[in-house]
Amino acid sequence: MQNMRHYVIMAVLVVVVAVLTYSGLNSLGLMPVAASAQALPIDWLFDLQVKAMAFFFAVVIVPLAYSLIVFRRRDGDTSEGEHIEGNTPLELTWTAIPLVIVIAMGYIGASNLAQIRAVDPQAAQIKVTGFQWGWRFEYPQGFTSNTLYLPADQQVVLQMESLDVLHSFWVPEFRLKQDLVPGRITEYRITPTRVGDYKVRCAEICGTSHAYMEAPVKVVSRADYDIWVADQTAQAQAAAAASAGQPDAGRGRTLYEESGCKACHSLDGSKGVGPTWKGLFEESVALADGTSVTADEAYLIESIKMPGAKTVEGYPPNAMPSFTYLKDGQVADLVAFIKTLK
Numbered sequence: 211m212q213n214m215r216h217y218v219i220m221a222v223l224v225v226v227v228a229v230l231t232y233s234g235l236n237s238l239g240l241m242p243v244a245a246s247a248q249a250l251p252i253d254w255l256f257d258l259q260v261k262a263m264a265f266f267f268a269v270v271i272v273p274l275a276y277s278l279i280v281f282r283r284r285d286g287d288t289s290e291g292e293h294i295e296g297n298t299p300l301e302l303t304w305t306a307i308p309l310v311i312v313i314a315m316g317y318i319g320a321s322n323l324a325q326i327r328a329v330d331p332q333a334a335q336i337k338v339t340g341f342q343w344g345w346r347f348e349y350p351q352g353f354t355s356n357t358l359y360l361p362a363d364q365q366v367v368l369q370m371e372s373l374d375v376l377h378s379f380w381v382p383e384f385r386l387k388q389d390l391v392p393g394r395i396t397e398y399r400i401t402p403t404r405v406g407d408y409k410v411r412c413a414e415i416c417g418t419s420h421a422y423m424e425a426p427v428k429v430v431s432r433a434d435y436d437i438w439v440a441d442q443t444a445q446a447q448a449a450a451a452a453s454a455g456q457p458d459a460g461r462g463r464t465l466y467e468e469s470g471c472k473a474c475h476s477l478d479g480s481k482g483v484g485p486t487w488k489g490l491f492e493e494s495v496a497l498a499d500g501t502s503v504t505a506d507e508a509y510l511i512e513s514i515k516m517p518g519a520k521t522v523e524g525y526p527p528n529a530m531p532s533f534t535y536l537k538d539g540q541v542a543d544l545v546a547f548i549k550t551l552k
């Protein structure tokens with residue numbers, strides 16, 4: 211009867227400590243807002259695990275602290291402690307219970323993953339390219355964007371590709387994270403549910419400017435999305451028509467800012483990851499192999515399309531990805547822009 215009293219007190223204390231631990235962890239508010247359908251099962255599982263952790267923390271800590279205090283040695287007590295050797299029923303119990311818990315968690319995890327990966331055959335496809343150091347998004351309507359626009363409440367599947375090294379696509383509010391692997395296409399399937407502005411950041415250390423490898427993500431209503439797509443399609447057609455004509459330094463500057471050139475090439479003469487563009491046109495450029503070349507149009511075009519062909523002295527080889535996706539007209543626009551940088 212005396213023993214029973216200790217068990218009852220400890221059971222009550224376990225419940226109290228578990229509840230306090232869980233509500234304490236919960237009040238930290240570490241999670242950003244949940245903005246995708248996939249975030250719901252993930253957050254549900256995360257919450258279940260925090261509850262389990264709070265409970266097991268209490269199960270370990272309460273009997274330990276209780277025993278230290280209640281069963282401590284009294285003054286004048288010099289007797290030996292009770293000698294206990296094995297307890298088969300107890301050992302079977304503490305093997306069976308964790309086994310059941312692990313199997314149950316495995317089942318819950320697998321069905322949770324199935325929910326997260328559920329495929330909607332109507333999902334829109336967007337191509338994502340990651341490169342040192344930026345993101346580009348290509349829409350099936352034939353235009354590219356530096357902001358990832360997504361319609362709310364529709365599943366999209368991002369087909370992701372890297373131009374150079376490993377990157378990782380991560381929008382914390384969507385909860386999912388997926389690596390981009392050179393030479394392979396990886397998929398990221400998401401159903402945004404919350405209109406708002408988010409940010410994709412790279413979650414795989416990928417070189418000097420890894421920390422700045424971000425792009426805006428805008429989740430908009432279906433109607434706003436359709437308007438934006440129509441607008442971008444019209445702009446892309448107008449740009450294609452225009453670049454069929456004369457090269458334009460203004461369009462070149464926009465490309466410089468939006469296609470990733472800016473990450474490595476300064477306009478003010480300072481040395482970046484790559485050589486500055488200031489005063490570059492018609493300069494004599496010293497190459498790593500000891501020769502030199504005049505930075506004429508042919509050299510600039512080659513350096514944009516095949517950066518590995520000639521390495522400038524003082525810079526590492528193969529540091530720059532090939533910008534082969536740029537149309538000839540766009541390369542001409544970039545060259546026209548470089549010519550203006552006296």
Ligand code: CUA
Nearest residue numbers: 412414416420
């Ligand atoms: Cu890309 Cu880090």
